[in-house]
Amino acid sequence: MDFNSHADAIVRVAVGLVNELTPGERRGRAFPLPRDLAAAAAEGLRTGYPNHREVTEGEAGELAEIAARLRGVFDAVATGDVDAAAMQVNGLLEETRARPLLDRHDGEPWHLHFHGPGGTMAGDWAASCATGLAIVLGSEFHDRLGVCTAPHCDRVYVDVSRNGTRRFCGTACQNRVKTAAFRARGRVP
Numbered sequence: 001m002d003f004n005s006h007a008d009a010i011v012r013v014a015v016g017l018v019n020e021l022t023p024g025e026r027r028g029r030a031f032p033l034p035r036d037l038a039a040a041a042a043e044g045l046r047t048g049y050p051n052h053r054e055v056t057e058g059e060a061g062e063l064a065e066i067a068a069r070l071r072g073v074f075d076a077v078a079t080g081d082v083d084a085a086a087m088q089v090n091g092l093l094e095e096t097r098a099r100p101l102l103d104r105h106d107g108e109p110w111h112l113h114f115h116g117p118g119g120t121m122a123g124d125w126a127a128s129c130a131t132g133l134a135i136v137l138g139s140e141f142h143d144r145l146g147v148c149t150a151p152h153c154d155r156v157y158v159d160v161s162r163n164g165t166r167r168f169c170g171t172a173c174q175n176r177v178k179t180a181a182f183r184a185r186g187r188v189p
Helices: 005-021 037-046 057-078 082-096 121-137 171-187
Strands: 024-026 029-031 101-103 111-113 145-147 156-158
Touching: 005 037, 005 057, 005 111, 005 121, 005 156, 037 057, 057 082, 057 121, 057 145, 082 121, 121 145
Parallel strands: none
Antiparallel strands: 024 029, 101 111, 145 156
C-alpha cells in the first residue's frame, strides 16, 4: 500500500518522531522521554530518511513538541475520531504555512516538498509530516494510522500492508500478544 514514495517516507518520519520523542509505553515497559533527545530525534527522522544529518539539541526540543502534536493525530484516528485528527493536521498545516513545491537536490529527481517559506528545520518537518498525514487522512486509507493494541504499548504505526490488518507497532508486540494468548490457552482445563 503506497501513497507515493515521498509521502510514504514523510509518514514514516511522523511515526518515527512520535515513537522516539513521546513518553509512554513501549513493548510492555515504560518509555520515558529520552535523555539524549538529539540522538532520538535523529533516529526518528532516519525512519524515513536513513542518511538524515545529526540534530542539534534546540532542533530536538522543537521536534519533540511537534511529535507530541502528531501523536494526537494517531490517537484520534485510533479512537475513531477522524474529524479531530483532521482538525489537528489542519492546525499544523496553517501554522507552518505548508505549501507544495517541486524541488530537486542531492542528485534526486524532482519531488514534492511541503515547507512553508523561511521555516526552521523542525518547522519544515512539521509542515511535511502534517502534509503527509493529510494525504493519508484525506484518502480512504485514513484507518491505516494506528496506535499499538498490545497491552502496555502506545507506540504508533502506519499500516502499508495490502490487507490493512496491522494492529501492532512491530513484531515484538505482536509476538508478545500471541505468546500470552498461547499460554492462556494452555492454562484452560
